[in-house]
Amino acid sequence: MIFFLLWLAFPFFWYILLKLAKISLFKVNLMTLVFFGILFYQYLGLPILYFDLDPLRLDDVSDKTVLFNVFIFTSITIFLLLIGFCISEFFNGRFKYVKSEILQPSSKKELYSLLVLAFVCISIFGIYIFKVGIENIAFFAAINFVSDSNLAVLRSNMGNSFDGKYHWYYLFMNQLLKFCTLAFFSNYILFPSFRNRLFFVFSCIVMIFSLIMATEKGPVANLLIALFLVFLIVKKQSKFPIRHVFFLFIIITSILVVFYIYFMGANSMEDALVGLFSRSLTGQIQPAYHYLQFFPKYHDFLFGRSMTNPMGIFPFESYNIAQEVMAWYNPSQSANGIVGSMPTIFWGELYANFGIFGVSTIPLFVGYFLHWFNSKLVKLYPTPISIAIYVWFLMHFFNLNGTSLTSYIFDIYSTFALFFFTLITLYANSWKFKFVRA
Numbered sequence: 001m002i003f004f005l006l007w008l009a010f011p012f013f014w015y016i017l018l019k020l021a022k023i024s025l026f027k028v029n030l031m032t033l034v035f036f037g038i039l040f041y042q043y044l045g046l047p048i049l050y051f052d053l054d055p056l057r058l059d060d061v062s063d064k065t066v067l068f069n070v071f072i073f074t075s076i077t078i079f080l081l082l083i084g085f086c087i088s089e090f091f092n093g094r095f096k097y098v099k100s101e102i103l104q105p106s107s108k109k110e111l112y113s114l115l116v117l118a119f120v121c122i123s124i125f126g127i128y129i130f131k132v133g134i135e136n137i138a139f140f141a142a143i144n145f146v147s148d149s150n151l152a153v154l155r156s157n158m159g160n161s162f163d164g165k166y167h168w169y170y171l172f173m174n175q176l177l178k179f180c181t182l183a184f185f186s187n188y189i190l191f192p193s194f195r196n197r198l199f200f201v202f203s204c205i206v207m208i209f210s211l212i213m214a215t216e217k218g219p220v221a222n223l224l225i226a227l228f229l230v231f232l233i234v235k236k237q238s239k240f241p242i243r244h245v246f247f248l249f250i251i252i253t254s255i256l257v258v259f260y261i262y263f264m265g266a267n268s269m270e271d272a273l274v275g276l277f278s279r280s281l282t283g284q285i286q287p288a289y290h291y292l293q294f295f296p297k298y299h300d301f302l303f304g305r306s307m308t309n310p311m312g313i314f315p316f317e318s319y320n321i322a323q324e325v326m327a328w329y330n331p332s333q334s335a336n337g338i339v340g341s342m343p344t345i346f347w348g349e350l351y352a353n354f355g356i357f358g359v360s361t362i363p364l365f366v367g368y369f370l371h372w373f374n375s376k377l378v379k380l381y382p383t384p385i386s387i388a389i390y391v392w393f394l395m396h397f398f399n400l401n402g403t404s405l406t407s408y409i410f411d412i413y414s415t416f417a418l419f420f421f422t423l424i425t426l427y428a429n430s431w432k433f434k435f436v437r438a
Contacts, residue, residue, distance in 0.1 A: 003047075003050055003068055003071065004047060004050075006071075006075075007043075007046060007047060007071065010075050010078070010079075011039075013079070014035070014078055014079070014082055017079070017082035017083065017085070017086060018031075018032075018035070018082060018085070020086050020089075021082065021085040021086045021088075021089045021371070022089055022094055023085060023089075025240075026239060026240045027097055027238045027239055027240065028097070028098070028229050028232050028233055028238040028239075028240070028394070029097060029238070029374055029378075029394075030370050030371075030373065030374035030377075030393065030394055030397060031081075031085050031367075031370055031371055031374060033229075033394050033395075033397075033398050034081070034370060034397055034398060034400055034401075035078070035081070035082070037398045037399075037400065037401040038074070038077070038078060038081075038345065038400070038401045039078075040280070040281075040401075041280065041281075041284040041285075041345075041401045041402060042074050042284055042285055042288070042345050042401055043074055043075075043078070044281055045280075045281030045282040045284075045285055046067070046070070046071050046074075046285060048281060048282050049061050049067055049282050049285060049286075049289075050064065050067055050068075050071075054278050054281075054282045056274070056275070056278045056282075057278065057282055057283075057286060060286060060289075061282075061285075061286055061289050063289075063293075066289055066292050066293060067289060069292055070285060070288050070289050070292060073288070073292075073347050073351065073359050074288070074345065074347065076347075076359055076360055076363070077345070077346075077347045077359065077363045080360070080361075080363035080364040080366075080367060081363050081364075081366060081367035081370070082367060083364055083367065084363070084364045084365065084366060084367020084368040084369075084370070084371065085367050085368075085370070085371045087364075087367075087368055088367070088368045088369075088371035088372050088375075089371060092371070092372055092375055093375070096375065096378050096379075097237075097238045097378060098233050098238055098378050098382055098387065098390065099378075099382055099436050100233050100234055100237055100238065100382055100387075101237070102381075102382060102436075103190060103234060103382040103383065103384075103387070104190075104382075104383060105187055105190050105191040105384065106183070106187045106383060106384045106385065106428075107428050109427055109428040110383065110384070110385055110424060110425075110427075110428035111187065111199075113423075113424040113427055113428065114180050114183050114184065114199075114385065114424065115199070117176065117179075117180055117420055117424070118177065118180040118181075118184075118199075118203050120172065121172045121173060121176050121177040121180060122173075122177070122203075122206055124169060124172040124173055125169075125172065125173035125177070125206065125210055127169075128169040128173055129213075131163075131164065132157070132158055132162075136154055136157060136158070137154070137158070137213050138151050138154035138155050138158060138213065138214050138215045139209075139212055139213045139214070139215055141154055142215050142262050142263050143262060151215055151263070152333070152338050153336075153337070153338055154214075155214050155215060155216075156337075156338045156339050156340070158213070158214045159214060160323065160339035160340070160341060161337075161338075161339045167412065171412060171413055171416055173210045174210055174211070174219075175392075175413045175416070175417060176416065176417065176420065177203065177206065177207050177210065178207060178223065178226070178392065179388055179389065179392050179417055179420070179421070180203055180388075181200070181203045181204050181207045181223075181227075182226060182227070182230055182387070182388035182391050182392060183384050183385045183387075183388035184196070184199045184200040184203050184204075184384075185200050185204070185227055185230050185231075186230050186233075186234055186384035186385075186387045186388055187199075187200075187384040188200045189230070189231060189234050189235060190234055190384060207223065208220060208223065211223060212259075215259075215263040217256055217259045217260070217263065217279075220255065220256075220259070221252045221255075221256060222395055222398070222399075224248065224251065224252055224255075225248070225252075225395065225398075226391050226392070226394070226395045228244070228248050229391045229394060229395075230387055230388070230391050232244070233387055233390070233391070234387065253273075253276065256272075256276050257269060257272040257273060257276060258272075260272035260275050260276055284344070284345070284401065284402050287322075287325070287342045287343060287344035287348065288344045288345055288347075288348050290325055290328075290329050290342065291321075291325060291344055291348040291351060291352055292351065294325050294328055294352075295351060295352045295355075296355070298328065299324075301352065301353060301354065301355055302319055302321070302352055302353045303353055303354065304316075304353055305317070305318065305319045305353070306318065306319050306320075306321050306349055306352060306353055306404065306406055307406040307409065307410075308406060308407065308409070308410045310410050321348075321349055321352050321404065322341040322342050322343040322344075322404070323339060323340065323341050323342075325342045326340040326341055326342040327340070329342060343402055343403050343404065344402060345400070345401050345402060346363075346366070346400045346401075346403065346404060346405040347359045347363065348404075349404040349405055349406060350362050350363075350405065362405070366400075366405065370397060373393075377389070377390050377393060378390070378436075379435050379436050380434075380435065380436070381434035381435055381436055382436070383425075385421060385424060385425060385428075386421075386425070388421075389417060389418070389421040392417055393414070393417075396413070396414060396417075
């Protein structure tokens with residue numbers, strides 16, 4: 001009963017903190033998106049697990065003490081994030097939103113530069129498919145286009161076990177192509193010509209295939225959310241109309257149900273819906289539960305060793321928490337050569353490294369940074385490409401609900417996204433940067 005009362009009460013305090021930070025829950029901004037992401041994926045499903053209402057996870061998530069600790073750590077993380085928002089608002093001034101009323105279509109230089117970047121991304125995507133081989137694409141196996149039906153192995157070989165530098169392919173065929181797609185979409189809804197529609201539709205089709213070829217489901221939903229955010233910024237002055245949100249929810253649910261039937265082998269729409277809501281509301285919480293089981297009982301705290309170690313510049317070997325926890329949780333999968341992964345909310349990594357101290361301190365600085373960074377992004381002069389980079393970063397940090405914090409420290413994806421955004425913007429504006437006046 002104490003758990004449930006606290007679970008009901010905490011959101012009221014969070015609402016007060018959002019008000020103190022002058023952040024609207026119904027306008028597009030980085031803080032609101034991160035808050036809603038954690039709330040949906042890491043908080044709403046806690047009573048379902050605590051009261052044994054999810055039959056798919058009864059055997060795996062059964063220790064109420066560990067689950068209560070998950071609830072406490074997630075709540076502490078949200079509190080500290082919001083306090084960080086408030087502190088940043090106090091020091092950096094009142095929060096502002098994108099000034100979409102002065103938004104203009106892309107110039108020829110900007111559009112042609114985006115086309116060149118999109119062409120490079122699609123070309124590298126083609127090279128990746130050639131290296132993997134059509135017969136090894138998990139999506140084609142799922143729809144019985146090729147004979148190999150071991151989707152787990154195929155997915156592993158296309159990602160974690162890929163023979164090569166997968167992150168470089170992923171940079172172009174996913175992250176930068178997504179940036180181009182968002183820019184094309186922003187330009188299209190601002191100036192809906194046949195040419196702009198063609199650019200958007202083609203890049204979007206390629207983008208969607210790059211997301212579903214490994215039979216992943218969540219990235220497609222995230223792409224639709226990103227496109228929806230672009231639409232809200234350009235057409236709705238960043239406001240969230242409830243009916244539009246509900247319509248998006250229906251679309252995403254319908255698409256994911258189809259994916260669950262074809263990719264996960266669900267026998268009916270009912271089974272697909274049960275699996276979908278279990279995965280969405282409780283599936284993201286389960287990894288955090290296992291992190292608390294694994295550290296420090298089965299492995300000592302890492303004290304920073306989970307940080308990426310590019311080119312071996314640090315005197316330690318990087319420890320891949322998500323893969324190691326997965327191998328501990330499902331040793332049979334690891335024994336069969338399948339490299340699985342179990343990422344979780346960013347506090348999971350903080351706990352694995354520094355225990356309770358990490359969870360009870362670092363999210364405060366994360367909240368401050370997110371608020372400060374958002375305030376810098378909204379000062380960019382609004383163009384389709386600046387809207388694209390803004391939404392790209394919204395979704396990039398939205399993933400804090402299910403990824404490690406250290407992946408943002410040596411972050412090649414945001415580095416290259418910012419680099420190409422800066423290069424295209426400078427080229428399109430005679431090597432000058434334009435900002436919105438306060």
